[in-house]
Structures are given as structure tokens and as C-alpha cells.
Amino acid sequence: MITVYHYMTVAAILFAMGTYGVLTRRNAIVIFMCIELMLNSVNLTFIALSSHLQNMDGQVFVLFVMAVAAAEAGVGLALMIAFYRNRDSIDVDDINLMKL
Amino acid sequence: MYDKLWLIPFFPLLGAIINGLLGKRFIKNEKVIGAIGTGMLFLSFLVSCKYFIQLLGDSVKSHQNVIASWMSVGKLQVDWGFLLDPLSALMIMVVTGVGTLIHLYSIGYMHGEEGFYRYFSYLNLFVFSMLMLVLGNNALVMFVGWEGVGLCSYLLIGYYFEKKSAGDAAKKAFVMNRVGDFGFLLGLFTLFWALGSHGVWTINFVEITENAHLLSGDMILGASVTTVATLCFFLGATGKSAQLPLFTWLPDAMEGPTPVSALIHAATMVTAGVYMIGRMNILFAMSPTTMFVVALVGALTAIFAATIGFAQNDIKRVLAYSTVSQLGFMFVAMGVGAFTAGIFHLMTHAFFKACLFLGSGSVIHAMHHALHHAHLDDDAQDMRNMGGLRKKMPITWATFGISCLAISGLPFFSGFFSKDEILWWAFASTRGNKVIWVIVVVAAFMTAFYMFRCLYMTFYGEQKTNPKAKDHVHESPWVITLPLVVLAGLATVGGLIGIPHAIDIAHVGNKLNAFLAPVFHHSQELYKIEAHGSASTEIILMVFSVAIALAGIGFATVMYMKDPSLPGKFTAKFPTLHRVVFNKWYVDEIYDTLFVNSTKKLGIFCWKGFDVKVVDGIVNGIAKLVGALSSVLRYTQSGLFTNYALTMVLGTVVMLAIFILN
Amino acid sequence: MELIFFYLIAIVAVASGFLVIRCQSPVNSALGLVNTFFCLAIFYVMLHAPFMAAIQIMVYAGAIMVLIIFVIMLLNLGTEARKRYTTGVVWSAIASLLVLFNVMYFIKRGRVTGAEGDITSYTVESVGHVELIGKALFTEYLLPFEIASILLLVAIVGAVVLAKKEV
């Protein structure tokens, strides 16, 4: 029998993997993809819980998370392109003009 | 009635605003600017006089005038309110009176300076803040004034901002004052919380006085609440009033214009700490421990600053250390429970020290003028460049001399009465202590000595000014000498309002004591603070202290008047003394080697070693420590995304982990 | 049977997630991510949320991933220089493991309780998932729905402002 905890465990693993990716990768786009992975693990949690609790709130929430993800993708990629134009790189280690 | 009290601080504020906003572009004329600044303060003085007289004839001695509500927190109600009682009435008289004279003096002294309008604007703002401090009916209004005077002092010390030393001095003064302010706030917190735990949420002085008895027996951190709170307040006072260990800013503050030194760093602002203790006397009276600390710190400061005064050649620095020392006397008075005597000395000190500073300013002004005329860049403040100015500047000399007599405590000058009352209380009070009395007596001796040294070096002997400039030294104009004369007059007769009972032959009574009784008697009676001793003892002590003062003057005369080319007039006046000086060369040398040099060395050691190294070291050390921490911590800010994200994750993980472990 | 199927999908999902975080080429990462999305869509179907599964495919795999891949192509990104195994990476690994342990701990010890609603799998099948979602969106969640439109408007304006060459 698959319980909600199974899904939540998978989601937790994916969330931790996304975190790991954010912390270790250098390419801003890949980092953004890792963030998407984290958001998706949250979506899975929401839908699993929604199904378990038998109400719609979680699923509707996921719908909005998707909208937000889309909006973030649009703006984020635009920012990356702008940065790339000036710096010729999208390596996050090159975002180093301001520090200390 | 008393509903126009707000006019007193209002006028100086108005003056500050007018001069500050319009001075540069629209008024421009120095005379008008000076007239506005002085006039506003004079108006304020007139209002003060009116209320002072009204209060004298009133049977109720405490009046509050609330203008508007400021803040309310729960049951705590804080108002923009004023409190007029004998203590604050006396203070406003001193502040506005001496303030007006110094404003008048400034017109002459600051003539032709760049930023004349700025100076008057700041000075008026200072008086406004000082009046807020004095008149405030609760601790927060007092704190507004407390901060305001600090700010104005900061701005005025740094008035000659082109000089780096001026900027540094200003910064030092501000930072040291803030250390003190931290103590003040901490004390306020403690008091607020302690009274609050009895259900009395208040910071109004009248209510604090009424409810102080609730605190007896309360403990915090193993000490009684009153002790902790008053010690914190006292820390605040040490910062503002330049007591050990936070006194080093005051001598540096002499970088400001001389009238500023006279008004802020002698007559008014630095006495705020004394006033504050007077305001909260009931709390201090409740804690013998704090009282003892206050007296001890005061006594140590008095003697310590006096020794340093020996080794200084800058005329303003001598006066600055003298101020620190005299403030020590006031704190001794507060510490032994002689609240009236402390306030009395505050007042007389305001007269004679303002006069001394203004006199020195007059000398510096003349010297500066002469040196400038001769295109020399000798130090206009170095006493070694002066000497023999008595004939050139007779009025300045006379007033300076009178003030020296007053500060030394010669009979029937104002300083005599106030200092003597302090000594008597230190000796005989229930909170007094013979050791403190001894220290203070020695300090009094030294005071007489170095003040007369200063007087002699400046006005007597041969003029050591560069010959080129010698003849250009002239007496200052009337706007400068008039305040000197008035202040010298006050320094002479000002003491008569507080004639001690023992020598009150004419039975005029101690007017000041009676006047201030409504403020202080309650706590003195409640906590059994009194000076007890026979009149004969008092008279013996009085004679002794006069002898001490004379001895100090004598020593100074012996050492600094030995020059053979002394004007014949002086020789004729003190023939014996002169003969002693003239004939006893060896005595002089012995003194020089044994006493003067060693004391000088001690003085220099204290100044260089303790003042500069230890005190500054501690202050700078803390600053450096924080600075070092800062430069380490800033490297966490590596600019790298990865590190930032990692910190966030770790922060979250730690928070989660703490919840797991719980 | 269902459990085995679940494990199978879960393993594929985690494996493709691993591809996302380990592949040197961004395109491979992107493909791994798409694969994860598909696995999640399958989960959604198993959780009686077919509409969400469809949206997952269409919005995530269809729109967002296409955009990402498009940008990767546009910038012509090669393989990423591998981060040296510095202390930073070790710290990161430790940190993410800690996150995992923490969250797993909380999930294992915690209980999903919550007020249960009345939307059972039976309701979903009889009424239809799309209708349920639609009703919820236009009754209970009307305001968030409108805010979402502003959100997308802001994103559009922002993207235009940032990416346009000339004003």
C-alpha cells in the first residue's frame, strides 16, 4: 500500500538533491533548473497531501506554483541573458563585482 | 501662573532657527546675527527672572507645565513637559544669565570668523538643549537635552573643522559622551523596569521621587536595584561631566572657540551630571554604596586632574583640567550628601570659571591679534609666550585675578563659601569620609597653586612674547570686557547667598539652603544624611582650608615670582614675600628638584601614561576590537552565490536541528 | 503491484534528478529535468490528479523547459568547467545531506493529520478533475487567480524591459 509518506519521502529526496545542485553547480541556468527541481518536489508534496486529505487546496496551490515558476523562468532567463551580454559568462562565480 | 515656561527654551530655539536658516544668505551682517543670538537669550533670561521671582514668592515649590503628549506605552505616559522647582529655577538662571554674557562676548571674540552665523546658530541651539535638559519634567525630555547638548558640543568643538585635531577632538567627545549615555539609558531601563514591577510605570521625576521608597529592598544581580540604577546613571554623569575614567575628552575639547569652552565646557553642559544627581537625589540617597562611589570618584578626579594641571603650559588646558578638578569637587559634594553645596559650587564655579575662560579668551584674542599682526606663528595659547600682560590688559587682569582668588577659596569670595561647605560636609557628614576629606583638601591646595601659577605666568613677570609682537597686545573691546566685569562681580559676591551658619554673624541665614530645601530636605531627612559637628569645629576647619589656600598661593608666588625684574609695585605690595623669593634661592631650587619637578613628572606621567595610554587605550582598544571583528566578519561576505546559498541552508538546518534536539 | 510500480517510477525520478545535478552539459541536465517532470506527472495520475499531470507536462515540460533549452541554445553554452572538489563542495554535500536527514526525520516522526475534505477518488472520477479544479479556481480562489494574472503581466513587462536591446 502506497501511503502519503512514500510520496513525501521521494519529494524530500528530490528537494535535497535540488539543494545540492544549487550549492554545487556553477552554471546559473543549471542552478535555476535545480531550483525548479526543488519546486517540483514541493508540488509533489502538495498533491500527495491534497490527495491524502481529500481536499483541493493543495492542488490549486500547485497550479499557482506553476504559474510562479513560469514567471520566474521568464524574468530569470532575461536577467541571465542581460548578464551574459555584459560579462560573456553565466557562471555564478563570475558574479563577483560586489563583495566584502 | 507657570504656563508660559516653554518660552524659556523657545527663544533660543527661535534664534537658532533664524540664524541657521537665514544667516548665510539673507542676514549676513555680523552685528545683526550677534544681536539676534544674544537678544533671544536675553529674552529667555528675562522670562527666567520672572518665573524665578514668582517662585520665590510662591508657597508651592514644584510646578509642572505640560505642552503636549509625547509617547504613551501602556500605562507609561511621557509628555513634552517642564518642571519648575527651586533646583531647575536656579539652573535656568545660571544658564540663561551666563549664557547671555557669553553670547555678548562672542560677538567680539568671533568677529570676522568664517561661519559666524553657524556659530551663533549652534550656540543658541546649545542653550535650547541645555534648557530642555534642565527644565524637563521627565527623564526622556532630559535625555533629549542630554543628547542635544552633546551634539552641539560636538559641532562647536569641531567648529574649526579645517584643523584635523579639532575634528578628532569632536569625535572623541561625542563617542565618550555616548559611552556615558549608554549608562544613562541603562539606568533608565533599570529604573523603569524596577518601578514597573511595583505597578508604577513612570519616568516623571516628581513621580519617581514620590515612589522611590517602593524600591527599597528590591534586588537585581545581587545588589539593590537603586544601587544598580544609580551606578548606571552615574556612569552617564561621568561621561557628560568628564569624571574618571571618561574625562579625557574635555581637555581635547579646548580645540573649540574659547567662549564655547566657557559656556559648554565650564559653566553649563559639564555640570549636567551634577544636576542629574541632584534631580534624582532621592535614589542616590537610598544607596550609600553609590554615594560612596560618587564621592570617591569625585575626589580622585579632583586630585588627579589637579596634578595634571601642574604640567600644562597651554592656558586653556590648565583651565580645562581645573574644570575637571572642580567638577570632582561637585561630585564629592553629591557623594557625601551635600546636595545643596554641590549645586552651590556648580553655580559659583559657573561664575568664576566662565570668567577665567573668557579672560583667557581675551588674552588669546589679544595675543592672536598681535602675533598675526607681526606675522608670527607662535602659539597664542602658550603661557610661556605671555607674561607681564597686566599693564597691557588691566581689566582682563583684574577680573582674572579676582576669579583666581575665588577659585582658590579666599575668604568672602564666592568660591570660599561653596568649597568650604563641601569640605565641611566631607568631614562631618554621615555619608562623609575622612580620607575623602584629606584628598579634597590636598586638591584644594593644588588648585590654589596652579591657578596662581597660571595667573603669574600670564600677567606678571617679564613679557616673553616675541619682541615683534610685543607692542601689539591691547586690551579687548567692551563687548569682551563687559561680560568679564559682570562675571567677576558675581564671582566676588555670588557666595553671599550661602553663608554657612557658623560664621553667620549678621544672621542673614543660608538663603540658598532654604531655597533648595524643598528639593533636597526630604531625602536628606528620610535617609538621615546630615553634617553634625560643633560650630567651633566648623570654624577651625574653615580657617584650616583658608590656610591651605594661602599656602598654595604662597608656593606659587615663591616659585613663579622669583624673577628679579619684578615690577617694583608688586615688590612694594608684598615686600616680605618678595624678599623671601629673592633671597632664598636654594629653597627654590630644592623645591624645584624635590617638589615641583617630581610633581611635574607625576603630572606628566599621569597625563602621558594614564590619560593617553590607559584611558585612551581602553577606549581605542574597544573600538579596535570591534573593528577587528568587523574586518573578520566582512570576509564572510565573499560575494559568491554558492556561499550565500550555503549559509542560508546551514541557517535553516541549524534551526531545524535545534528543534530536533529539543 | 502498484507499490512496485511506485518504486520503479521513484527510482527513475531520483536517477533523472541525479542527472540534473551531475551532468556537465546543461542540455543533458535539462533533459534529465524533463524526465523528472514526466515521472512526477505519473505520480500525479497515481494520486488521482490527472489534470495536474496534464498541466505538469504542458506547462513544465512543454513551456518552461523549452524556454530554458532555448536560452541554453541561444547562449551556446558548452560544458561547464567542473567545480574542483573544494571544501565548498564538501560543505554543500554535508549541508544538503543534513537537509535531507532533517526533513526525513520530521516526516518520519511527524504525522499528516489535517482536516479531511470530501473530495475522494470517487468524486474525482465521477465529477471530473477538470471541473473540480475549475470550480475551485473561480469560486474559492478567484482572487489568487486574478493576482496570478498580474504576476504574469509583471513577468512579461520585466522580461521585455530586461531583454530588449533598445528602449
Added chain:
Amino acid sequence: MENLVQIALQNVNMAAILPSLVLTCFGMGLLLINVFLPRGTTRHAVWISVIGLVVTGFFVYTGWGNPQYGFNDAVANDNYTAFFSVIFLFAAGLTILMSDDYLTREGYPVSEYYPLILFATAGAMWMASGTDMLTIFLGLEVMSIALYVLAGFFRGQLRSNEAGLKYFLLGAFSTGFLLYGIALIYGVTGSTKLTEIGIYLNAHGSLLENPMTLAGLVLLSTGFLFKIAAAPFHMWTPDVYEGAPTPVTAFMSAGPKAAAFAAFLRIMEYCFFSLKPEWTAMLWVIAVLTMVIGNVIAIQQTNLKRMLAYSSIAHAGYALVGLVAANEIGYSGILFYMLAYTFMNIGAFAVLVLAGKKGEDNLTLEGFSGFGLKRPFLGVAMTVFLFSLMGLPPTAGFAGKFYIFAGAVKAGYIWLAVIGVLNSAVSLYYYLRIMVYMYFRDAEEDYAWVSLPAAAVISIVIALIGVFYLGIIPGDVMEMAKMAIF
């Protein structure tokens, strides 16, 4: 079908969203009008947006004392919302007024800037008014996305690019945590509505021991503490504040910070009031850490924008003290403090905007040598704002700190108050350094007499009035703040 429409309409209560509705309408209208406005200047857009803000302010005013709820309890237009809305409106208004000349000077007279600020403000208002996690989350995202764009608005400047990108990546990352927190809370309570969560948690006492509740709380806090810029989630702040266009920095330091406080405070009070001992203990540590880190690192800074960024971290710490106090004075103190902070901080940034030259390389301590004497108006204004930031009476900063620390003392957190006071003593050091440079150093260059742009001067004057009004007569506003909290 008609039945459905009726159900939908039942939930609609326009009064509950009136201010934000008006504001978004102005934003969208401005976007359309922009097409017809002349290019190369943004003056018209400034005045249209200011009118929009004033009109919105009017609707906020009419909503005071008349709480409206609607949209199936997704939103509440109560006094709390109104108070925070005023803060956001002031933040946006002052920012917009100072932006016009700045954008032209820096070579980006792009009118889309203003609708973005209006939308960010509307997002902040949804955060403050949201009573459903979903509304708050979407408000947060509207605000954040607008801010990502605004931070990277100077797309030809590398610093601005970096600021935008860094803010975006870290912001999106923190969003992940926030969402996970919301998901876990949803799992525990079965709802995303704040009141229902609170009632459920309160009714089921055993849930307080449920680790999932605590995990949700922590993850949720991470998301908001990031926006508040509390340590250790503060690290983006200095970099982003330094790189972003100065008016945007001014806006970010006041409006969004206040919005995050608004949402965080409401969530904590509505949902987790039964967990108060836990989260106050957690926030105690964070408040201290935030104050210390902000103030201590600021000491070493020479770039003024960066210094003010660290100072804004420290001020977030002071405001958190009010949250730890968790009593009436503490909460209303936060509201008051945020308003005061808006005036004093945006005022200080407005002075920087006017003092800067193209490229803003002169916004350093050295560059400020003699500034106070050569540009008297700006010098005096800066002095007042710095005094307020230091917390000297009679300015707004003092009254704000007074309330916050009084709240802490009343709640028994004497040590926290002491640490706070000690920290403001440390903060003097770096604020004072600015003044020392302004007044006690000689100017390295001649300042030519320049006429100041009227709009920016208006914004400084408003900020000055605010600082003094809140400092001298804080009573009225404090009363309103008390009426505003729950």
C-alpha cells in the same frame, strides 16, 4: 452554470481589495499610456504614478476602521493592512519622486520602471492583507519578480546585472524553502487559510509536538527571514543593495522589508500563536545575530550604499526585537518602526541619489568630504536622517527604538533590550563617520552650485517632515498602530 456564477459572486467583496485594485489599475493604465508618452523622459509617468498612489491612499484611508473580508477569506482589508499599505505607499511615492532625474542621469529613462514599482507595491499590499497562504505567496512573488527586474534594471551596467541575477537566484532558492514550509503546514492542518491553521493547531495541542509542524514553521520562517534580511539569510542584502539603482535600493530597504514583516507577523500571530515560546526563542537568537552582524560589518564599509545596506540589516534586527517581545507594544512598535524607518532610510537614500554623479563612483566616505558645508540643504537633511537612524531624540528613530525596546522590557527581555541599546551605540560609529567626513573634512573638489530637481526635493522634505513628526508627536501614530494590530 448560473449556480456557479452565484457562488463565485458570493465571495466577491470589492471593498476588501479596493486599494490594491486601484493601484494595479493605475499600473496597467500607465503601461498603456506609456506607449503614447514621449520617449526620453519619464516626467509624465512620475506624476501619473504619484496621482495613482495618492488615490490609492485615499481608498486606504476610507478603509480605516472598517474591516472588510472577502474572496473566501483570502484577503482582509483591516486596519493592519491599511497601516502597512500607508508604509508601502510612502515608500513607493518617495522612491518614485526621486527616480525621475536619476534615471535620466544614468541613461535609462524607461517609463516601465514606474508600473513595476506600482505592481511591487500592490504585491506588498497583498502580502499584508493576505489571510490565506496562497494570497501571501502570490503577493510575495509579484513583489519579488518586480524587484528582480528593478534591481537589474540598468541592463547595460554589470553591477546592476549582478544585483538582479544574484537577487533572483537566491530569492528563488528561498521561495523553495518557503513553499516547502507551507506544504508541511498544509499537511499538518489540512488548510492554507491562516485562521483555520491557527484554530486547528490550537485545538489539537498534540500537534505542537508534531515535528512536521516545527519543520514547517522553520522552513516558512526561512522564506520570510530572507526577505526581511535577517542573519544568517542576510547575505544577499549588501551586494544587491549596492548594485541596484539607488532609488530601487531605497525602495527595497523599506517597502518589501515592511511587507515581509507584515506577512510574517500576521502568520505568526494567526497561525502559530500557540507555538509562541518556540518561535520567540528562535527569533531571539536571530534578532541578536542580525543586529550584531549588521552593525559590526557596517563599521568597515566605505561605500555609502553598502554601509546603509548593512545598517538596514541591523534595523531589521531591531524590528525583530519587537517580534520577540510578542506583546501589544512590541507589535505596534514594529508597525511604527517600519513607518519611521521608511522615512529615515528612504530620505538618506534620496540624499545619496542627489549627491551622486553619473556612475555613482563618488558615493564613498572620501567622496563625501566637505559635502555638508558645500551643499547645506542636503547636508542638514542627511544629518537629520543619520540622527534618526542612530536613534537620537527627537527623531522618529528614537521613538521607534523606544517603543520596541519598551516592549522588550515589558515582556521581560531586558537583556535583549540591553543588547539592542549597545548595538545602537556601535552603530553610532559608522553613522558618525559619515558626518565627520561631511563636516570635518575639506572638500577635494569644488562643488558647483546645482539646482536640485524639484521632485526629489519634495521627497526629501516629506521624509524630513515624517522623521520629525514621528519623533516629536509619535503618540497619534502609535495609537493608530495599536488599533491596527490584532
